[in-house]
Amino acid sequence: KNCMVAADGSPIKYGKGNSSVLIAGSVGFGPFVSIRVYNKRAYNYIKSELRNKFHFKTAEVDGKWTTLKKGNVVVDVSVDGNAYCFTFYIK
Numbered sequence: 001k002n003c004m005v006a007a008d009g010s011p012i013k014y015g016k017g018n019s020s021v022l023i024a025g026s027v028g029f030g031p032f033v034s035i036r037v038y039n040k041r042a043y044n045y046i047k048s049e050l051r052n053k054f055h056f057k058t059a060e061v062d063g064k065w066t067t068l069k070k071g072n073v074v075v076d077v078s079v080d081g082n083a084y085c086f087t088f089y090i091k
Contacts, residue, residue: 020035020037020038020039023035027089031089031090034085034087034088035086036086037084037086038084046086047086054070056070056075057070059074064078072091073089073091074091076089
């Protein structure tokens with residue numbers, strides 16, 4: 001949304017409003033969905049919703065990475081410059 005990206009998913013140009021990229025893929029243990037937002041306010045809102053509305057608990061914190069977990073759903077939360085990333089896995 002509001003963001004042009006290169007083939008690797010990195011942002012090239014932002015439009016007005018909140019910019020975001022949704023990536024779906026698969027790794028060795030199964031599928032994942034990754035949401036990258038380029039707005040700190042949107043990042044804080046999503047993180048708050050995961051914890052308060054959906055009751056995800058912090059499982060691990062390691063530098064710029066936080067892992068949230070609820071049942072068999074794991075969410076890796078990371079910050080890389082102005083990219084805020086939420087990657088959802090089902091284990």
